[in-house]
Amino acid sequence: MKKFFCLFSVLALLIGSCSDNDGTSSDSGFNINGTKLKRAILNSNAASGAITYDYFYNGNRLARIVSSDMSYFKYTYTDELITKIEFFKNNVLKNIDFLEYNNDNKLITRKQIRGNTGYKVVYTHNNDGTISIFGYTGDSVNQNTPTDLNKKVFFVNGLVSKIESYSIIDGSLETLFTNYTHDTANTPTSLILGYDKLTYYDQGNFQNVHNLTSITYSSTVNDIVDVDEIVNVYNADNFLSKATAVDLEDNNGPPLIFEYFYE
Numbered sequence: 548m549k550k551f552f553c554l555f556s557v558l559a560l561l562i563g564s565c566s567d568n569d570g571t572s573s574d575s576g577f578n579i580n581g582t583k584l585k586r587a588i589l590n591s592n593a594a595s596g597a598i599t600y601d602y603f604y605n606g607n608r609l610a611r612i613v614s615s616d617m618s619y620f621k622y623t624y625t626d627e628l629i630t631k632i633e634f635f636k637n638n639v640l641k642n643i644d645f646l647e648y649n650n651d652n653k654l655i656t657r658k659q660i661r662g663n664t665g666y667k668v669v670y671t672h673n674n675d676g677t678i679s680i681f682g683y684t685g686d687s688v689n690q691n692t693p694t695d696l697n698k699k700v701f702f703v704n705g706l707v708s709k710i711e712s713y714s715i716i717d718g719s720l721e722t723l724f725t726n727y728t729h730d731t732a733n734t735p736t737s738l739i740l741g742y743d744k745l746t747y748y749d750q751g752n753f754q755n756v757h758n759l760t761s762i763t764y765s766s767t768v769n770d771i772v773d774v775d776e777i778v779n780v781y782n783a784d785n786f787l788s789k790a791t792a793v794d795l796e797d798n799n800g801p802p803l804i805f806e807y808f809y810e
């Protein structure tokens with residue numbers, strides 16, 4: 548379940564309520580029905596309570612996602628592609644992501660700068676339709692030192708169906724398999740311009756055109772590690788309005804509940 552929470556955190560990319568000071572839309576009409584995502588709420592039954600994420604736009608371009616914890620992401624576009632994402636905490640810039648694409652508008656490089664430290668993720672689009680992902684670190688100018696990030700993403704009908712994560716443990720290669728199933732309805736962010744290019748942006752599967760219905764974790768050294776089941780509810784426009792994620796391997800664990808509101 549903790550892995551699923553991480554996936555949602557990447558999906559949400561953080562947002563709460565903020566003033567309209569840069570020309571973005573900030574009207575407060577939140578509805579269950581509709582197609583333009585305005586608000587997402589995560590309730591994990593934790594002591595900290597629910598977290599609210601509000602979405603602000605310039606037309607159909609995402610401008611900001613602001614969280615109720617006073618952190619937010621700011622988006623910059625080049626034509627129809629998201630090319631820069633800035634993360635702020637208490638109005639202080641913490642890091643910047645720069646995104647590069649090939650001539651087919653496929654993401655090939657993500658560079659994140661945090662002060663004097665830089666991180667780079669390289670996405671290689673293989674001839675068999677898979678994507679290999681490798682990580683590097685360094686300073687704010689050059690990132691050439693390999694990290695332990697080593698993954699391969701598999702697709703079925705354009706959806707992320709499996710991610711294999713490779714690591715060396717006690718001198719032996721271990722592979723973690725993460726398998727996904729999906730419904731046929733629309734995701735809350737499916738109409739945000741450029742968001743579909745970020746399917747494999749960070750932890751893997753957070754932006755497909757359809758919604759997750761299960762996540763299964765296994766590895767080459769253990770049996771099933773974890774199984775998360777997601778029960779979805781949809782609005783009149785066939786967009787996700789509520790998702791309840793349950794860890795089937797942890798019967799006593801509280802579910803994660805996500806609610807979505809539109810205009």
